Amino acid sequence: MSAESTTIPAEVHGHVDADHVHGHEHHHEASWLETYIFSQDHKTIAKQFLITGIFWGIVGGFLSVLFRMQLGWPNDTFPILESLLGKWAEGGKISNEFYLSMVTMHGTILVFFVLTGGLSGTFANLLIPYQIGARDMASGFINMLSYWFFFAASVVMFSSFFIQTGPASGGWTAYPPLNGMRDLAINKGSGLGFDLWALAMTLFVVSSLTGGLNYVATVLNLRTKGMSMMRLPLTVWAFMFTAVLGILSFPALLAGVSLLEFDRLLGTSFYLNNIVVNGHLLDYKGGSPILFQHLFWFLGHPEVYIIILPAMGIVSEVLSIHSRKPIFGYRAMVVSIMAIVIISFLVWAHHMFVTGLNPNLAAVFVLFTLLIAVPSAIKVFNWIGTIWKGSLRLNPPMLFAIGFVSMFISGGLTGLMLGNSPIDIQLHDTYFVVAHFHIVMGVAAFFGMFAGVYHWFPRFYGRFMNDTLGYIHFYITLIGGYAIFFPMHFMTGLPRRYYTFANFETFNNFNFLTQFISIAAIIVFLAQLVFVANFFYSIFKGRRVDVQRTEEDGHTYGNPWDATTLEWTAPIERIHGNWAGEIPSVYRWPYDYSVNGKPYVSQDTPLAPGEIEHK
Amino acid sequence: MVAFVTFALIVLFFTILVLIGKANELSEDLAGKGMNYDSKSKWNGYFLLAFIILFFISIVYQIRILAPIMIPKPASYHGEVTDRLFYVTLFFMSIVFVLTQTALFYFAYRYNQSKNKEAYFYTHNNKLEVIWTVIPSVVLAVLVVMGMRAWFQIFDVESRDRNPMVVEVTAKQFQWMVRYPGLDGKFGPRIIDKEHITPTNELGINFEDPSSHDDFFADKLVFIKNKPVLVKLGAQDVIHSFYLPHFRVKMDCVPGIPTQFYFVPKFTTEEMREYLKTQPWWNTTNPETGEPRWKTFKYELACTEVCGRSHYGMQKEVVVVKDSTEYMEWVRKQTAIYVPAATAAPADSAKAEGGSTSGGKDAKVVSELVRKK
Numbered sequence: 001m002s003a004e005s006t007t008i009p010a011e012v013h014g015h016v017d018a019d020h021v022h023g024h025e026h027h028h029e030a031s032w033l034e035t036y037i038f039s040q041d042h043k044t045i046a047k048q049f050l051i052t053g054i055f056w057g058i059v060g061g062f063l064s065v066l067f068r069m070q071l072g073w074p075n076d077t078f079p080i081l082e083s084l085l086g087k088w089a090e091g092g093k094i095s096n097e098f099y100l101s102m103v104t105m106h107g108t109i110l111v112f113f114v115l116t117g118g119l120s121g122t123f124a125n126l127l128i129p130y131q132i133g134a135r136d137m138a139s140g141f142i143n144m145l146s147y148w149f150f151f152a153a154s155v156v157m158f159s160s161f162f163i164q165t166g167p168a169s170g171g172w173t174a175y176p177p178l179n180g181m182r183d184l185a186i187n188k189g190s191g192l193g194f195d196l197w198a199l200a201m202t203l204f205v206v207s208s209l210t211g212g213l214n215y216v217a218t219v220l221n222l223r224t225k226g227m228s229m230m231r232l233p234l235t236v237w238a239f240m241f242t243a244v245l246g247i248l249s250f251p252a253l254l255a256g257v258s259l260l261e262f263d264r265l266l267g268t269s270f271y272l273n274n275i276v277v278n279g280h281l282l283d284y285k286g287g288s289p290i291l292f293q294h295l296f297w298f299l300g301h302p303e304v305y306i307i308i309l310p311a312m313g314i315v316s317e318v319l320s321i322h323s324r325k326p327i328f329g330y331r332a333m334v335v336s337i338m339a340i341v342i343i344s345f346l347v348w349a350h351h352m353f354v355t356g357l358n359p360n361l362a363a364v365f366v367l368f369t370l371l372i373a374v375p376s377a378i379k380v381f382n383w384i385g386t387i388w389k390g391s392l393r394l395n396p397p398m399l400f401a402i403g404f405v406s407m408f409i410s411g412g413l414t415g416l417m418l419g420n421s422p423i424d425i426q427l428h429d430t431y432f433v434v435a436h437f438h439i440v441m442g443v444a445a446f447f448g449m450f451a452g453v454y455h456w457f458p459r460f461y462g463r464f465m466n467d468t469l470g471y472i473h474f475y476i477t478l479i480g481g482y483a484i485f486f487p488m489h490f491m492t493g494l495p496r497r498y499y500t501f502a503n504f505e506t507f508n509n510f511n512f513l514t515q516f517i518s519i520a521a522i523i524v525f526l527a528q529l530v531f532v533a534n535f536f537y538s539i540f541k542g543r544r545v546d547v548q549r550t551e552e553d554g555h556t557y558g559n560p561w562d563a564t565t566l567e568w569t570a571p572i573e574r575i576h577g578n579w580a581g582e583i584p585s586v587y588r589w590p591y592d593y594s595v596n597g598k599p600y601v602s603q604d605t606p607l608a609p610g611e612i613e614h615k
Numbered sequence: 616m617v618a619f620v621t622f623a624l625i626v627l628f629f630t631i632l633v634l635i636g637k638a639n640e641l642s643e644d645l646a647g648k649g650m651n652y653d654s655k656s657k658w659n660g661y662f663l664l665a666f667i668i669l670f671f672i673s674i675v676y677q678i679r680i681l682a683p684i685m686i687p688k689p690a691s692y693h694g695e696v697t698d699r700l701f702y703v704t705l706f707f708m709s710i711v712f713v714l715t716q717t718a719l720f721y722f723a724y725r726y727n728q729s730k731n732k733e734a735y736f737y738t739h740n741n742k743l744e745v746i747w748t749v750i751p752s753v754v755l756a757v758l759v760v761m762g763m764r765a766w767f768q769i770f771d772v773e774s775r776d777r778n779p780m781v782v783e784v785t786a787k788q789f790q791w792m793v794r795y796p797g798l799d800g801k802f803g804p805r806i807i808d809k810e811h812i813t814p815t816n817e818l819g820i821n822f823e824d825p826s827s828h829d830d831f832f833a834d835k836l837v838f839i840k841n842k843p844v845l846v847k848l849g850a851q852d853v854i855h856s857f858y859l860p861h862f863r864v865k866m867d868c869v870p871g872i873p874t875q876f877y878f879v880p881k882f883t884t885e886e887m888r889e890y891l892k893t894q895p896w897w898n899t900t901n902p903e904t905g906e907p908r909w910k911t912f913k914y915e916l917a918c919t920e921v922c923g924r925s926h927y928g929m930q931k932e933v934v935v936v937k938d939s940t941e942y943m944e945w946v947r948k949q950t951a952i953y954v955p956a957a958t959a960a961p962a963d964s965a966k967a968e969g970g971s972t973s974g975g976k977d978a979k980v981v982s983e984l985v986r987k988k
Contacts, residue, residue, distance in 0.1 A: 080617065274871040279817045354856065394655060487681060
């Protein structure tokens, strides 16, 4: 299979694409629809994921602005909200029901649709074929399906905003029994809204699995000549292991959600037992709500690594390139990714220390949870080692990569508290947790994603994003990100997902702080729109990549960041099949920067006589 | 109209920003240094350095402003253990935090390309990497050991008091049902079937069993200082979570699965107020009551597992009294759930019913005899 897929595209596509560029389309009737919509080209699919991800990012971020308005000014009304949300904000005040819907959808959208679909989908698609030297993914068709399942999931999820009973409102974790019964008396969002949620997540899992299988197959089978595994850039390692994580863990979510729908629609009792509503015992017997939590977190914890590993890969690459220095401890970086992947399957119950789990079980999960900090720490030290004595080009991607490391440290360290079960008793489901995971997998992953977008924008569009706007975006996001989430650590003990704290003497002391956080959140949201404006403006009007050479066939080449990896050996024009002629062969590792008196040596440059390859 | 103007202003603002960005880019191109990052790196180096300094200053400021208003010291014995563990972890964390953040931002400043033209080709250092693998491993091992000792101390059934005070808390949307066993110290058993669980007897208490006759629902949780408490937890409809922030107690209430939490309260409500009186922030005036904050301090029970639209409203007061005399005084004021002529009694008529108290008195004599043994 691998032999076929390596040779066939090389001949067919390589030929056809030369024509594409010249505007003739004789051989292959690539209609507009096939080129831009139902495209099987990894670069187009990457763009589709990215733009869908940006759309979801705006929606998810905007939801947070809305519920931060409620949290910051619980006693005020905003008439504009009523015109926007109708009955969900009667009198300009968001209803408590819709507040929970927004929190639920904010989590679902950002975790799955932006930081999984948008991040992995974009960069794995763009970079895997380019960086391993392949014409395209192992199966372009399945790759296309992966996007369209994602699109279908997006349509279903978005449509749930427009139904009578509102979107799912039982938390992104979808715990039964709150989400386990279609009983509107218990929870309005547990009606049709949750069914749509479950359907959308099912489609999403299909998208993630088809995408993931393709990534793994491509990395294992379609590497160009000379591209041994230990010559892969860290991005590719990260994307491949992300895909492995997804393949092994998403089915557990699918199983969990399917059983949940059985309970809801067919009256089974997988998760329900002795439910009493208004004094009436329901007929459910013998199930366990905790079972769902096990299934959910068996995905849920690897999921946070599905989010952060691609960001780590991107940041490793960006830090090295813009430091003009090899990544420090390449092997340790690869091994620590593997260690994270393995251990991430053994930590899920740290989300469940206070569910009444057998206390003896907690010992195992505390051990592995704190153990996973070791490979993470190694990565942090290695990143710092990478910029040490570099010659740092502090452009927007580099700044975001540095910001990523800073956020990852800040958010990762508090994990040591949450992962230790006795401390978690107090911190579980409080703002401390909110602060922790938003910094470590929310803001940090976004920083990784931004680093990637600014860095590879020239690869996507042949143009640069605007630096000035990039700097504005970076500093507001860095300062604002910390302004939102750092003070939340002091709200230790304040429960999450509260509509207001006014009912509690204990929690009601932080009004000025919640207001401050809300203002910061709104500013940070607006700063993201600077990014969006910059992105779309630069697609059409950004500064062009300098052409360093033009080949006879008319293709132009440029390597804007002086990087060693193969994606910059392909023409700026982004042709189908990636390289106009033969696929380059690889002779060295991807981190030969500032070596032997040269600023960089591309991976496709043969070793000079007498040169020893770095191993 | 306001919405439209706001929208228009925002669009205008972003347009201006984009134009400024473009103008900067053009002027760079005119000056012929389009892709030259020397001066940009220089400025951003300073910005990053300034950021980290201001960040550290802001953390000190946050500690000064926010630490005093955090939930105060633990009011239970195990809470002191978990808090200590928190601070030990915080100590190690802070060292790592300061060192790594300083290194990160200082290097970003020190080695930006305007200050350091030539990068140093340096791929790895096995000795260094072993060191920074081993040190975190050792620290983490220490934390795991400390954590597990604390954990098994909290959940060690063997070492517990054999005769703790038992309170049964059942959560439902959106309230807590707190049941005390009454003077006999024994809960009436519950039977989970459709015959026993009715709108007037949601818990399915078997009133044929005499031990149920003096059980009562309380409008607050009352504990006794230094008297071990075992809270037996359950839920009717969805998962809730029993959370006593001051006592560092949290345990989910799961429908169909009983859970529990055992702890020992250390300070009475009064003692806690006395302590808070010594804290400057607690002496400031509470704008809502017009009195110093410590005066209205109270322990509270909250729900920490999202349970539906009024999740944020599941509040109940918690009181710790100084001894069993004070406790018994409170118990005697409570009204039993059981109504002798239970044939057609709606729930709220139970309060008006005086007959159950006499039954309670009899039971009290028995229970006090039992306790003396």
